[in-house]
Each structure stands twice: as structure tokens, then as C-alpha cells.
Amino acid sequence: MxxxxxxxxxxxxxxxxxxxxxxxxxxxxxxxxxxxxxxxxxxxxxxxxxxxxxxxxxxxxxxxxxxxxxxGKDESLPQRPVEDRITNNVVLKKLRVAFQLKDVDMHQIFEDAGFPVSKPELSALFRQPGHKNYRPCGDQMLRNFLKGLTLRFRGNS
Incomplete structure (x- = not known):
């Protein structure tokens, strides 16, 4: 995207x-x-x-x-380096961390957007790129996640 x-x-x-x-x-x-x-x-x-x-x-x-x-910022940990390359998977991960979303929340967000995702599909999105079960997040999937997240924050208006 x-x-x-x-x-x-x-x-x-x-x-x-x-x-x-x-x-x-x-x-x-x-x-x-x-x-x-x-x-x-x-x-x-x-x-x-x-x-x-x-x-x-x-x-x-x-x-x-x-x-x-x-x-908030955790002063006890060193600052993580900022990514040089942003993929759809990275966007998903950052939003998941920012809004403290659990798996059940993620499934509900996709469901609310009319784009249900299975547990294995969801976990594959958060794997490291070299992992055998890694799956790149497509534009349609990210768009639906953002749509579902918007519904969560703004309602159906």
C-alpha cells in the first residue's frame, strides 16, 4: 500500500x-x-x-x-532503530503494538471490516520474513484492517 x-x-x-x-x-x-x-x-x-x-x-x-x-516511552530500554523499509506487515505490527491489540482484537477488527482472517493466516503475518510460514500482507488485507480499525475508533458514521 x-x-x-x-x-x-x-x-x-x-x-x-x-x-x-x-x-x-x-x-x-x-x-x-x-x-x-x-x-x-x-x-x-x-x-x-x-x-x-x-x-x-x-x-x-x-x-x-x-x-x-x-x-509511552520505556526509558529502561535502548531506543529501537527506525526501519529503513516499511512493508504492510510492518504497518500491521506497529499498529498492533500502538493500540495494544491482542489476537482476538485483530480477528474482530478484520471481521468488522467484512474480511475474516483465520488464526494461522494472522500469525503468519507477524512472523519474520525468513520463516517458512511467513506471509506477506497484501494491500487488500491492510486496507481492510485499517477500515476495521477506523470502525473501532470512529464507529459506523
């Missing part, structure tokens, strides 16, 4: 302002260069004028910032 689509979905789901997106993105590294003026361009669709592609680095900082925003 395109990084801009992920950021746009999360912004809508959580009703975040541009300033809040910048604030969350900089929770990981206050020196991270994200300009508030770029945020609206990240949230535009590809065909819209002024669209700027959201880099993996920006999305990684934003997702890690969401984890810190919702769970």
Missing part, C-alpha cells in the same frame, strides 16, 4: 491535525526533519496537485511515534 494512503487512513481514524502528525512523528527523534507544510501534501492522493510521496522514513517515524504516543 502507498505510504500516503496509510498516513491518510490513520489521520482520519484518529482525527489528527497536521500539527499533531508532526508532533507524533517527532516523538522518536525531535530533530527529525518533517515540515508542517509538507503534511497536507503527504495526505493528498497521487492525482491531486501538490502531492508529495511519503517516504518510508517519514512513515516509520510516524508509526513509531504512534507507539510512543499511546504506550
Amino acid at each position: 502507498i505510504n500516503n494512503d496509510v498516513m491518510r487512513s490513520i489521520r482520519y481514524m484518529l482525527d489528527l491535525s497536521d500539527n499533531k502528525i508532526v508532533e507524533i512523528t517527532q516523538l522518536v527523534d525531535p530533530e527529525f526533519p518533517i515540515d508542517r507544510a509538507d503534511v497536507p501534501a503527504y495526505l493528498k492522493k497521487e492525482e491531486e496537485p501538490g502531492f508529495i510521496p511519503c517516504s518510508d522514513r517519514v512513515l516509520a517515524h510516524f508509526l513509531d511515534g504512534l507507539v510512543i504516543h499511546y504506550r
Whole structure:
């Protein structure tokens, strides 16, 4: 899925302002260069004028910032390095951690979106890429997860 689509979905789901997106993105590294003026361009669709592609680095900082925003920062542990490459599986993992979702919650979110996922399918998404049972998360699956998560946060409105 395109990084801009992920950021746009999360912004809508959580009703975040541009300033809040910048604030969350900089929770990981206050020196991270994200300009508030770029945020609206990240949230535009590809065909819209002024669209700027959201880099993996920006999305990684934003997702890690969401984890810190919702769970807090554990000062006793060293800071994890920010991913260089963001895949749909990484987005799922970060959102799962940020919102403290258990397997039963994940199944319910997919179910609410009309996209039921079996237990083995779900666990395969969270395996390491080299594992024999690893399964890459497709765009449709991530879109349905974001849709179900939005329903959880915003209701059916």
C-alpha cells in the first residue's frame, strides 16, 4: 500500500491535525526533519496537485511515534532503530503494538471490516520474513484492517 494512503487512513481514524502528525512523528527523534507544510501534501492522493510521496522514513517515524504516543516511552530500554523499509506487515505490527491489540482484537477488527482472517493466516503475518510460514500482507488485507480499525475508533458514521 502507498505510504500516503496509510498516513491518510490513520489521520482520519484518529482525527489528527497536521500539527499533531508532526508532533507524533517527532516523538522518536525531535530533530527529525518533517515540515508542517509538507503534511497536507503527504495526505493528498497521487492525482491531486501538490502531492508529495511519503517516504518510508517519514512513515516509520510516524508509526513509531504512534507507539510512543499511546504506550509511552520505556526509558529502561535502548531506543529501537527506525526501519529503513516499511512493508504492510510492518504497518500491521506497529499498529498492533500502538493500540495494544491482542489476537482476538485483530480477528474482530478484520471481521468488522467484512474480511475474516483465520488464526494461522494472522500469525503468519507477524512472523519474520525468513520463516517458512511467513506471509506477506497484501494491500487488500491492510486496507481492510485499517477500515476495521477506523470502525473501532470512529464507529459506523
